[in-house]
Amino acid sequence: MSFIPGQPVSAVVQRIEIHKLYEGDNLILGFSIGGGIDQDPTQNPFSEDKTDKGIYVTRVSKGGPAEVAGLRLGDKIMQVNGWDMTMVTHDQARKKLTKKNEDVVRLLVTRKSLEETVRQSMMQH
């Protein structure tokens, strides 16, 4: 998942659709994010490339909507409902995820194992 600044990024992504859950007054998704272009990328335990300032999933609450939908710990979120998440600040990412008038968020996430799976399946052909 390394990137070269200025060049388009290509990755194998998985579409995940999370339905928000009502908890009291709030709509929650059941996971935590970390990262952003205003954050320190070297502290990210999930990224391979320590200069990657993307948004990563740092915690998935058990039994929550995110886990049910298939989100895993350490996933990098590339898009949320069409909005790009690779070059956003932490706060912008949070805002895009917690819009009050949206019930469903469709994420494009990527993880290392996806690439390997694809490669393996391609090799089998």
Added chain:
Amino acid sequence: MDNESQYSGYSYKSSHSRSSRKHRERRDRHRSKSRDGSSRGDKSVTIQAPGEPLLDAESTRGDERDDNWGETTTVVTGTSEHSVSNEDLTRASKELEDSSPLECGRFVGPVLSGVLGVFALLTPLAFLLLPQLLWRDALEPCGTPCEGLYVSLAFKMLVLLISSWALFLRPPRATLPRFFVFRCLLMALVFLFVASYWLFYGVRVLEPRERDYRGIVGYAVSLVDALLFIQYLALVLLEVRHLRPAFSLKVVRSTDGASRFYSVGHLSIQRAAVWLLDHYYTDFPVYNPALLNLPKSVLSKKMSGFKVYSLGEENSTNNSTGQSRAMIAAAARRRDNSHNEYYYEEAEMERRVRKRKARLVVAVEEAFTHIKRLQEDEASSPKHPREVMDPREAAQAIFAPMARAMQKYLRTTRQQPYHSMESIITHLQFCITHNMTPKAFLERYLAPGPTVQYQREKASRGRQWTLVSEEPVTSALRQGQVFSLRRLDFSLVVTVTPLPFLTLGEEFIDPKSHRFVMRLQSETSV
């Protein structure tokens, strides 16, 4: 550095120091007699001329002479005043040299420059006195302005004397193979000035018996001014110009690879060589020929190469070259093992040295505990009647227990030719006198010191070096020059590189611009 050499300025020497000069001469003569014993060659030149320095007319001598490098640093040629007769002088001095190899030829230069100097210094006084003596009655009386000029003349001459004493009256320390260009220049300049002043004086003042005394005094003062300016020029050319570093010299000793880097200014090759040798004596560890060879066991393995038998054709050269090539190839393949032996041999040697060193250190420490300095108040107490010794006896008393360990250590490190028993006892006595600890006593033996430390042990005559260079030795240092200084058994190879030109930029940092933030790593749950 030729600082110490005297030279032209010499001219400013004058009657003021004549008495002191006599003392100097006597002192120098005595010193030169004891030159054999003395290790510092520098002041022991027996020049009777003051300021011995410089300009050694024998210049082109070369080195077959046994003269001490440490002695007269005269630069050849001091006598450029008589530029035509220089060659005659050189020839004459060469003959002188051959006849009496010691010092006769050396003095021609200094004597001439001394004469010139004295002459130049007495000239203003002569200018003042001659009219008074010859046509005193016809002179116009000259009151206060003249006296003012007298005062200024006196002070300027005083300054001239003191500064020439300080700058020029130093014994030379080296003899250079060729002319020292700047000195010749200065001598020529002094001669020219003085001669032209005399010419003018003779034609315009003595002939018509000039009556304006004030003008004459003014003229004398202007001569002294001119001499002061020449001295300033001498100062700049000889002392100051080469102080700003411009070149970096790399000096490598050819036998064991000891190397150093030095920074020098703009010098000619010969002056740079002298400067370098000054530093060589204090910086480089002494050259020990015994330490050079690989231990025998390593070499012998290499020597035992292949025996190649030639079957048949024995006399054809082709075969022999082929044979030798085969041998070399085989030997090269076989050499793969000798580094192993070298390594182990080195490790073994180091272990041995360390063991001996440990024994030596312990022995010396123990020996030093046997004696202690007698305190003043104890001397008179009758309670402990001990035998009181002077340092020499004390040294001899404690030398015995450490002698064996010392000898073994010196033999292992191959230093025994440099330290005789006598010298060790003398050093021990010296250390005891100055309250040194055993460690301070041992520092002399544990590491090879600079060459100047061993000068007494070796023969101190003839610190003779040969300057080997592809370019004339009076040419200035330039990038990429290589010259070498050779002695009988080793040589120093010197490479010249210019110091890089530095472009220094500037960056201003506002003290208020130092601000910091914490690194963010927030985690938000959505």
